[in-house]
Amino acid sequence: MDIRQLKENIRNFTLEDGDLGSQGYTRVLLQLFGYMGHGKSSFINSCKYVLEEGENFTEYAEAGEKQGGLTRIRNAYPLTDQITMIDNRGCNRLDDFERAEVYAQLGNLIPIGQEVDWKTEYSTMMAAIEESEMDPNFTDFLVPIFVYRVTKMITSTEKEELRKFLHNCVKMTGIVPIVVLTFKTEGDYLEIERQFKLMGAETVIAIENYTMKRKIKTLGRTADILMVIDSALRNVRFRLEQPRDPRRERIERKAFIFKYIHLIKADEEIKNYHKSESEKKQEGKIRSKEECKVM
Template sequence: MECEQLRDIVQNFRVHPQSAQGYNRVLLQLFGYLGHGKSSFINSCKFVLDGEYKIIAEAGIKDGGLTMERKSYRVTDSITLVDNRGFGFMNDFEKIEVCAQLGNFLPLDETVVWREDFGDIVARIEDADMDPNYSDYTVPVFIYSVQKMIHTEEEYEVKRFLKVCQEMTGIVPIVVLTHKTSGNYIAMEQKFKCLGAEVVIGVENYTSDDHRKTRGKHMGILNILKNALEDVQFHVNCYRDLRRERIERKKFLLRMVHDSVTAKKQKEDMEREEASRRPHHRYSVLFGLHERHSGKGQPTSQRLETEPKSTCEIL
């Protein structure tokens, strides 16, 4: 398919009214670690569809990342890109925030704060039910840079994230590998497929320093959007009980909150218990009790003067 034809398909996409089930917008929710190119991907999408390069999403600096809020960017009448706050260490409370975003329990265009208070988290989830969102169809997109070789300790987290995305949206995330020509793309593609990804697409984002149009870059971006829309069309053609699905997502999210808060409390209790023992150890070392009872410690010349000397030493 030629580039222009593919762009027309994306720009003219509409969910058929008879099968829409109340949906009128597709949310492509972008997730990923800090500094892997989510904002640059948004700028590239707008460039490919509009024909003029503009920086609408500010890209991260080095590894720090700049996105601190869940910002939305309308790219067509039916498609909105959402630049979610980048992951840090992907602890339990970041996972909760991500799940809440995937389930449309959090509003767009608000600052994202990783909360660890049980009451605050539950209150935000409950508030979402005052005006539930049934009109947005979420498609998760996971952004990862080929320049950053995935570490072994990250593999479990990524695999779990892909699974949670499917549980919360019904769709396996599209994996977008940025900086395609700056690393071992083939190895990275295979790695993500082994972790559960069904669709992995490599791209080179357009940037302020290099936005000369190329067919390869255009086709890469358009193929990602096309795959996302095909997922939506496939799923909306099947009947879905949206209210029941939202209830199940909420139950899943609340269980995650409960488990995470419980684990955090248990860890804090263990740390307090361990800290309460430390002063006794310090006092025993201070008064030389530890060395006397263990038979170990500093050389005789450095021991405390109160320690009894042997008969040989006295003579």
Template sequence: MEPEQMKEYIKDFSLDNCPLGNQGYTRVLLQLFGYAGHGKSSFINSCKYVMDDAEYAEYAKVADSIKGPETLMRNSYLLANNVTLVDNRGAAKMDKMEIGEIYLQLGNFLPLDSPVVWQTNFSDMMNKVLASEKQECATDFIVPIFVYSAKAGMLDAEIGEIISCAKKITGLEPTVVVTHGLSIPAAELNKIKDKFRDMGAGSVYPLENYTQEDNMKTRGKHKVILRCLYKSLKNVEFRMKDKLDPIQERIERKGFLITYAHERGVKEARDRGILEERERAIQEARQKAIQEARAKQEKAKKSKCPIS
């Protein structure tokens, strides 16, 4: 398909035109998630650049790699009338705490255009799910897009879990955007693509983002970014062939997050229990070693000065 046709489709996309109508959804949220510094904000700028017939602009502030993580908010950008891009806060360490927050963002349980503060424990996570009752976002159709930099090399083990949970939360196989996708050898890129597919991801799009330094329009760059957006919306249309219920979906999402928070809480408590057990065993072993050493000393003393 020609780039112009894809662009028209994106611009005119409406949930009302889906096979069974909008079914109660009012807009599509293309949710970008992933590690900090992997190119989420740059991808937002690239998408805006290919959609708007205007000069390149930095809508989403891009990270200065020396400074560390840039986007600490959950920012939204209008792409077309019914389509919004979400630049979620990226995780620096991808530890359990950050992964929980990624799921809260993906599940749409944190407000848009507000700071994202990493939670500290199980009850923080529960409280955030409960507080989300105030938000009116049950009518968003969520599309997960994982942004991964090819420069990061092979995929960490936790990415498999994140891809699979993102699928459970949203009901869609996450699309993967591989940034810096043209700056590594083809064989390496193919390995990354295969690995993502093995993990259960949907389509994988290797690409080079437009940046402040390099924003010369090329047909190739435009085409792959438009294809990614076009196919993502086509997937929404496909999914909307089934009878869906946004309210019921949100309840299920909430259930997933509460179960996740609970299991995490239980694991933390168990880990703490194991640590305490270990600490006790170490103390006992230390006491035993001291007693044995003392007994040995006593014995040695006695053997030196035998009682006559």
């Protein structure tokens, strides 16, 4: 599709377009996820940049390399009146507790503008989610977007984590995350694309982010970035063809997260039980060695 047409479609997108109207949704939230330093904040800057005219690059979302991740606050960046991007906190690993926090962000159960700290305790995690009831939001239509940098090869542990993540995103939002592969020109993006497709991804788009250092607009780079937004909006339109109930969907997302946290907790207790059993045995061995020495 022509670049101008793509831009127009995005700028003019409204949730009221379909036969059933907006069904109570007022905004599309493009929810960005991914490991630290993979280009989430830069992708937000790129999306804003390609929708603006001229080559005056603004770093709306701070981007850069930082140990422990640069973005810590879950900030919102509007693209149009009805489309907003959310820069969720990048994770180190998608292990159990971090993943629960990722799902809480995805489910929009952590307020926008609030710092996200990875909780390691079951009770604090539940309390944080309960707090979201103070100001429940069910009018945002959530679209997950997963950002992955092609210079990093996917390890087998990550593959397992990612497969589950993609699957659970579908359960929570009804949408298979759109996978955005960054650093397109610096790695084998075709191979990484293949791997994501094998994990269940439906749409994988490789892009080169615009950054302060590399901001000359080219046709290919601009088109790739616009295609991601376009693909997200096509998903929204498709889902809105069916009757929806935003309030019920929020309750279901919350139920999913509670169940998920309970399962982690149960799993942890089982692990602790086995650990203490083996520790007991270990202690027993030490004691018997000491007894031997005395004898």
